[in-house]
Amino acid sequence: MGSEHLLLAVILAAYLIGALSALGIRGAPGRGLVAGCALVGALAGLGLGAVSLGGGQGSTFAAPFLPLTGLALRIDGLSAFFLIVIGVVGAAVAVYGFGYSAAYEGRHSLGLLGAMLNVLLLSMSVQVMADNALTFLMAWEAMSLSVYVMVLTEHDQPGTIRAAHWYIAFTHAGFAALVAMFLLLSAGDLTTSFAAMRSAPLAHGVRNAAFLLALFGFGAKAGVVPLHVWLPMAHPVAPSHVSALMSGVVIKMGVYGLLRVTIDLLAGGPAWWGGLVLGLGTVSALLGVLYALMEHDLKRLLAFHSVENIGIIFIGIGAGLMFQSYGLTTLATLGIVGGLYHTINHACFKGLLFLGAGSVLHATGTRNMEEMGGLIKRMPRTALFFLVGACAISALPPLNGFVSEWLVFQALLGGSAIPQPEVAVIMPIAVAMLALTSGLAAACFVKAFGITFLAIPRSPEAEHAQEAPLSMQAGMVSLALMCAALGLAPSAVVRVIGAALSGLERFAPAEVGFTLGLPLRVPGAVGEMSPPLLALGLVLLLGLVPLGFWLAGADRRLRFGDTWGCGRIGQTPRMEYTATAFAEPLRRVFAELYRPSRDLSIDFHPESKYFVQSIEYRSEIHPWFERVLYDPLVHVLRTAATWVRRLQGGSVHLYLVYMTVALMVLLTMARWGR
Amino acid sequence: MIGYVLEVAQAALALVLAPGLVGLIRWMKARLQNRRGAPVLQPYWELGKLFRKEVVVSNNASWLFRATPFIVFASVVAVTFLVPILAVPLPFDGVGDLLVVVYLLLLGTFFLSLAGLDPGSPFGGMGASREMTVAALAEPTVALAIFALALSAGSTNLGQIVARTMADPGAALSPGHLLAFGALFIVTLAETGRLPIDNPATHLELTMIHEAMVLEYSGRYLALIEWAAAVKLLIFFSLLGNLFVPWGVSVTMTPSTLAIAVASLLAKLVVLAGVVAVFETRIAKLRLFRVPELLSASFVLALLAVTSSFLLR
Numbered sequence: 013m014g015s016e017h018l019l020l021a022v023i024l025a026a027y028l029i030g031a032l033s034a035l036g037i038r039g040a041p042g043r044g045l046v047a048g049c050a051l052v053g054a055l056a057g058l059g060l061g062a063v064s065l066g067g068g069q070g071s072t073f074a075a076p077f078l079p080l081t082g083l084a085l086r087i088d089g090l091s092a093f094f095l096i097v098i099g100v101v102g103a104a105v106a107v108y109g110f111g112y113s114a115a116y117e118g119r120h121s122l123g124l125l126g127a128m129l130n131v132l133l134l135s136m137s138v139q140v141m142a143d144n145a146l147t148f149l150m151a152w153e154a155m156s157l158s159v160y161v162m163v164l165t166e167h168d169q170p171g172t173i174r175a176a177h178w179y180i181a182f183t184h185a186g187f188a189a190l191v192a193m194f195l196l197l198s199a200g201d202l203t204t205s206f207a208a209m210r211s212a213p214l215a216h217g218v219r220n221a222a223f224l225l226a227l228f229g230f231g232a233k234a235g236v237v238p239l240h241v242w243l244p245m246a247h248p249v250a251p252s253h254v255s256a257l258m259s260g261v262v263i264k265m266g267v268y269g270l271l272r273v274t275i276d277l278l279a280g281g282p283a284w285w286g287g288l289v290l291g292l293g294t295v296s297a298l299l300g301v302l303y304a305l306m307e308h309d310l311k312r313l314l315a316f317h318s319v320e321n322i323g324i325i326f327i328g329i330g331a332g333l334m335f336q337s338y339g340l341t342t343l344a345t346l347g348i349v350g351g352l353y354h355t356i357n358h359a360c361f362k363g364l365l366f367l368g369a370g371s372v373l374h375a376t377g378t379r380n381m382e383e384m385g386g387l388i389k390r391m392p393r394t395a396l397f398f399l400v401g402a403c404a405i406s407a408l409p410p411l412n413g414f415v416s417e418w419l420v421f422q423a424l425l426g427g428s429a430i431p432q433p434e435v436a437v438i439m440p441i442a443v444a445m446l447a448l449t450s451g452l453a454a455a456c457f458v459k460a461f462g463i464t465f466l467a468i469p470r471s472p473e474a475e476h477a478q479e480a481p482l483s484m485q486a487g488m489v490s491l492a493l494m495c496a497a498l499g500l501a502p503s504a505v506v507r508v509i510g511a512a513l514s515g516l517e518r519f520a521p522a523e524v525g526f527t528l529g530l531p532l533r534v535p536g537a538v539g540e541m542s543p544p545l546l547a548l549g550l551v552l553l554l555g556l557v558p559l560g561f562w563l564a565g566a567d568r569r570l571r572f573g574d575t576w577g578c579g580r581i582g583q584t585p586r587m588e589y590t591a592t593a594f595a596e597p598l599r600r601v602f603a604e605l606y607r608p609s610r611d612l613s614i615d616f617h618p619e620s621k622y623f624v625q626s627i628e629y630r631s632e633i634h635p636w637f638e639r640v641l642y643d644p645l646v647h648v649l650r651t652a653a654t655w656v657r658r659l660q661g662g663s664v665h666l667y668l669v670y671m672t673v674a675l676m677v678l679l680t681m682a683r684w685g686r
Numbered sequence: 687m688i689g690y691v692l693e694v695a696q697a698a699l700a701l702v703l704a705p706g707l708v709g710l711i712r713w714m715k716a717r718l719q720n721r722r723g724a725p726v727l728q729p730y731w732e733l734g735k736l737f738r739k740e741v742v743v744s745n746n747a748s749w750l751f752r753a754t755p756f757i758v759f760a761s762v763v764a765v766t767f768l769v770p771i772l773a774v775p776l777p778f779d780g781v782g783d784l785l786v787v788v789y790l791l792l793l794g795t796f797f798l799s800l801a802g803l804d805p806g807s808p809f810g811g812m813g814a815s816r817e818m819t820v821a822a823l824a825e826p827t828v829a830l831a832i833f834a835l836a837l838s839a840g841s842t843n844l845g846q847i848v849a850r851t852m853a854d855p856g857a858a859l860s861p862g863h864l865l866a867f868g869a870l871f872i873v874t875l876a877e878t879g880r881l882p883i884d885n886p887a888t889h890l891e892l893t894m895i896h897e898a899m900v901l902e903y904s905g906r907y908l909a910l911i912e913w914a915a916a917v918k919l920l921i922f923f924s925l926l927g928n929l930f931v932p933w934g935v936s937v938t939m940t941p942s943t944l945a946i947a948v949a950s951l952l953a954k955l956v957v958l959a960g961v962v963a964v965f966e967t968r969i970a971k972l973r974l975f976r977v978p979e980l981l982s983a984s985f986v987l988a989l990l991a992v993t994s995s996f997l998l999r
Contacts, residue, residue, distance in 0.1 A: 385806075388748040399750075408793045409786060418785055421829070428837050428996065436996035440989060443833050444826035451825030454792055455818035458799045462814065467806030468746050539783045539842035546781055546790075549767065553760035557910070566906050569740040575805040575902060583746070589803065589811020597819040601978045 016087070019060040026053035027134035034126030039117070043110050046126035047483075050106035050133055057137050058099025061092040065511045082203045083150070086143035090276065093512035094140040094268045097356050100494055101260040101363040102133050108367050108487025109253040111480065115374060116251065120165050125251065132158040136261060140268055145194035145202040145209075152190065152265075156183040156233075159262060162254045163246050175245035182242040186232030190269070193225035197277060209277050219278055223285055226273040227292075234266025236326060237296040238637050240319045244303070247318065248311035248379065252370020253487070255311060259318040260363035264355050267325055274333060275348065276516055286334025287438065293326025294442050297449040302605060305456045305598055306633050308591045309379045310369045313460055314362065317405065320449060321358040325351045327442060328420045331427065334435075343426040345513065350419035352509045357412040357498055361404040364491035368398035371484055372464060375477035381460070381591045386469040390477040395465045397488040402461045404495045406454035410547035412498035415505075417450060422538050455598065463591040470585040500544050592631075599633075606633045688939055689777040693767050696776075699948070700766040700924075704916035705729035707923070707955055712887075714963035729916065733909050741905035744805035754801035755903070755910040758794040762914040762921070765790050768844065771924045772947040773936040775845035783842040784832045787925075788825075791877070791918065795821050798911070802899035813899030816974060820883060820895065823981045824876045827869050830988035834866040835929060837995040848932045858931060862995035865987050867930045872984035874922040879915070880962060882972040882980065920955070927954030 030049025037045055064087050087095075109129060116122050132155055139151035160183070163176045196218055198204035214222070228239070235243035243263070247255050274285065300320030307313040328351025335344035371394040372387060373379055388395040404411040424446070427439035469475040479485075498505055561568075575583050599606055611630040617623035659670075709726040716723025743751065768782040768790075782790070795817060802814035836842045838857055839850040851857050876883045879896040888894050900911050928935050934950025936943040972980060 386746070388750065403793075403796070406792075406796060407789060408796060409782075409789050414789055421785055422842070425833060425836050425842065433997075436993060440830055440833055440992040440996075444830050444985065444989070447829030448822065448826040451792070451822030454796050455822045458796060458803070458814060458818050462800050462803035462811075466748065466750065466800065466804045538836070538840070539785070540780045541783050541786050542781045545778075546764070546786065549764050549781070550760055553763050554756055557756050557759055561906065564737075566737050567740060569905075571740060571742050572745050573742045575744040575746055575807045576809075577807070583806060585806075587808055588806045589808050589815065594803075594811060594815040597815055597974065598822070600975055601819070601823065 015063055016060060019056050019063065020085070022056040023053050023060065023137055024134070026050075026056060027130045027137075030130035031127040031134070034130065035123045038123070040114075042123065042126065043113055046113075046129065047106045047110035050109070050130055051103050053130070053133055053137070054099045054102030054106060056099075057095045057133075058103065060087070061095035061099060064092040065089060065096075065508060082144075083147045084143040084203075084205060085138070085141045085147065086206070087141050088515045089512035090268070090271060090515070091140040093352065093356075093509065094264070095137060096508075097264060097359045098133065098136050098140070098261050100356070101257060101359050101491070104363060104367070104487040104490045105129075105253045105257050105260075106487075107490070108256070108370070108484050109251075111483035111487075112251065112253050112370055112374060114481075116165070125162060125165050125254075128158040128161045129254065129257075132162070132257065132262070136265060139265060143207075144205050145198055148269075149187075149191060149194065149202065152269075153187060155262065155265065156180075156187065159183075159246075159250075159254075159258060163250045165251050165254070166249060169249065171245070172249045175242070175249045178242040179246040182232045182239060186229040186239075189225045189229035189232075193222050193229060193273070196222045196225070197273075206272075206277060210279070214278075219281060223274060223278060223281055226270060227288065230266040230269040230273070231292065232266070233269070234263045234322045234326075235296075235319050236266075236292050236322055237299050237319065238641055240296065240300070241635070241638055241642060243319060244307075244312050244315040247315035248309060252311070252366055252373060255315075256363040256366035256370070259315065259366055260359040263318060263322060264359060267322070267329070267351070267355055271329065271348070271352075274329075275336075279516075280333060280336045283334055283337040286330045286332070286337060288330070289326050289333055290330025290438065290442060293323045293328075293330050294445045295323070296320065296326060297323030298445050298452075301449050301452045301456060302598075302602055303633075303635060305452060305459070305595050306606060308381045310372065310381050310384075310460065310464060311366070311379050313381075313456070314365050314369055317365075317453065317456070318358075318362060320453065321354065321362065321405070324417065324420060324446065324449070325354045325358065327351075327446060328354060328416075328423060331420070331423045331442075335423075335426070335430070338430050338432075340426075340429055343423060343429060345510075346419065346426065347423040348513060349506060349509050350416055350423050352512065353419055353502075353505060354413075354416035356505075357404070357416045357495075360491050360494040360498060361401045361411075361413060364397060364401040364488060364495065365405065367484070367488045367491065368394055368401060371480035371488070372398075372477075374480060374484070376471070376473040378471070378473060381463045383471040384464045384469070384474045385467050385471075385585065385588065386465075386474060387477055388465040390469075390474075391465075391479045393485055394480050394488065397485075397492045398465065399461055400492040400495055402457040404499070406457045407450045408454070410499050410543040410550065412495050415499055415502045415543055417446070418539075418541065421446065426538050452598070456595075459591055459594045463589075463594065467588050468583065468585050470588065500547055502543055605636065607636070608633050692773055692939060692944075693776055693778055696771045696773070697763060697766040700771055700917055700920050701763070701913070703955070704920040705733055705913065707920050707959060708916045710956065711959045711963050711966075714960055715966055718963055718967040729912075733913055736904075736909035736912070737906050739905040741907055744807075744902055746806045747801075747804045747902070750797075751801050751804040751902075752907070754797045755907040755914075757797045759910045759914045761790045761794040762917045765921055766917065769921055769924060770844050770848050770928050770935055771951060772944060773939055774848045779843055779845040784835070784844055784847070785829075785842055787844070787921075788828050788832070791921075792821065792825075794914065794918075798899060801903075805902040807902060809898045809901045813895055813897070813901070816895040817899050820876050820977060820981070823978055824873045824984075827873050827981065827984045827988045830985070830992050831866045831870045831873070834862050834988065834991040834995050837992065838862060844929070847929055848935055849937070851929070851932045852935070852937070860995070860998065862991045862998065863930060865991035865994065867926065869984045869988035869991060870926060870930075872980060872987070874926060875962075875965075876977070876981060876984075878919045878922055881966040882969050883977050885971050923955055923958045924951065926958060927951070 026049045030046050033045045113122060135151045135154035142148035142151055160180050163179055166172055194202060197209050232239040247258050297320050300316050300323055304313050304316035307316055328347050332344045332347030335347060404413040407413040407417045424439050424443045427435055577583055608631050613628045614624055615626040617625055709729045713723045713726045765787050767778050768787055799814035799818050802810035835847050839847040879886055884895040903911055934947055936947040
């Protein structure tokens, strides 16, 4: 117990000192203090998560810690797991941020950025430990607002303010839904502890309403389709280490909230809950990757992939909820474990990829992939780390992305245990869409890595790019190692996640059929595999082939020459394949979805139309959702705002009247309500 | 112990037979087209020649370009240890199931596509883009075919699937199995770069996929890639042969059953090679943008396979 209290004190103190000192101290010492405090806080959070997962039972923290009454903290398995997620990415981001934010020196408010980074990490840590709705909601709002401030860091860049507006609108719509949801669950008293909420008997309608509100509120934060439109706008414009934190961890708070409410507070529900989450997950996964493919802004591409991966996590959770409603506890656990495994995996590889993209942005000053190229020779380490992340997110064995996708696949295959005809249709389609998603993700990351890092530079900026400073490399290497470790030791990770779920009554995984040891065997003998042996085999074979060459005395001559250009000498970057060209076949295949606008104008020679002077080609894709769903909504809001504006006459007398009337109405209502 | 020896023997057999399989298809195609054709052993001579040749690497290429042939080859060879080519259950059956096989092959495709982009040649980029498109679109069919097989066998592990079909011979003729076979056959053509998706015989850069992607490779690197491609073809053929028609696969691992297993493997490969040769003679290459139609047809077959397995259980 003692060590847990100490670690909690360290977390709170480190983040608070970091936040305060950021506002006071300028220059490199300030940045160092911000990074150091965030690092200490994140590592303490990591330690706290590990200690409480090892201890087994959850522990409640006494109130004297907290100056405000009404706040309550408690740590159980689920909170501990998410503390680990925050800690792993937070620590890497803190170190990386020290080097990365140097570029902001003098240009933007560095103090505010550092302070908000610490506030964000603090609020997320408090949030996963919250034991009543009030604490949860306050931490939630602190998290949302600190992200808002950081998104606005580069407010002088075009598009930033618009992105921040979209972000704040969605986050507050979600917040309203969450307040309503908690009011339903706690019967109006937000200081009711979660334990009391668990045991409160609720009518079916109320439970369903609470579930839908939770799905909306947490879905908006997680960026699940169709509530994702803010995500590809807001994530890219933030400073890259903040983007890494947003994509890696902040959207996972939506996953945490959804799990906390659906499988813990509500303890599962009817089959359609799972079906809805599964369906939303499938659509998000597929649309996320399809829009990512068409993106040439490296950070926007990564942001769309966050939508995709949240989709995969939702598929796992949805399948888990569905199995649970049919009483298949082991398979339900398998689904949730797959979802949680993908949560920490995505935190690591997406954090890594955003940090890598940040290094590229730092070196070239652009996010446009069409102006990059050849960076593998100029930034070899960044390239290697980005490649690790790209392989992991494309679910290539033996890295971590593959293991969690394999678990989700196995959960879906287990769906055959449900003797329902509608499940017989849903599960295969989910399997197929998940497979298509992972195939397209691989195609997209061949594009992302190939165009950005390989071949010859497409611009002078890329030509003169420099490797990232050591602190940034350290941040990336820690996450790259995590990707490998999470991929190679799935048995250990599954054991940790099993411990994280052990407090949840209806998902008792005490007797989960995962066989631990080298092979990872899933319940009901659906499948079995062993990533460490697989990795060992691949490494052995990689070594054996050159050895065989050497033994067989194969020719070892190697000559460097020009790339074949059909006889043309002198290759220029204009001959290279571009990102647009790379994605063109898939754009044609999915043209029905994209509906690209095309604008081709050819300028002919006045003498003869066989001589072309210039060709201008412009093609744009407007995401379908913004057109169909949000344009009308924005229109309605604008109209309503014009009406409301009439109230704001500018006269102080008028405002005094409003206040008096409001006060009278409230007093009367309070009197009646008694 | 015998199991591990068998694993190595099976991988070695796959490596040795693979170029011959490619040669056999080429020879059969030539005969069907009234040509004399190169001897079946021709691919071996080609590999031998390539191994003795000097390598030329583009100035623009990075270490990735030079590492890729080894990664591709290693991933394909790793798969030969997991797939039941001669016998079940193999000791490495628990190391990887059918999903692992699919994603290991995707690993090779991923790196080969990256290597296609590395020298900065438009041909490589074009090949890489098309290869990834086809690979991505084939993925859902593969997953559903796995689903259909796993439904009837209760497992995605290859040994289990083979054993279950052998125990219940009627299952081999169930609609689910037949439809899944059809789906996986189309995917085999797509994944191994055969007609009507890709033309392995062409050297016209604008129509080819795989050949364009590896255009910059030469010497021993090219040999490794060509060999890996041949082994990949053999893997897909033995998956088609042994998962759907498992008879002949050795279960007891005695010398006589192993001899039968080798013989039946050869017979299955020859039959499948014949089918592919006839196919490639009878049909023309599809336009690239009509390939998705073929792949969606295979997807529908696979979906029907799963649904019928569900309903007819």
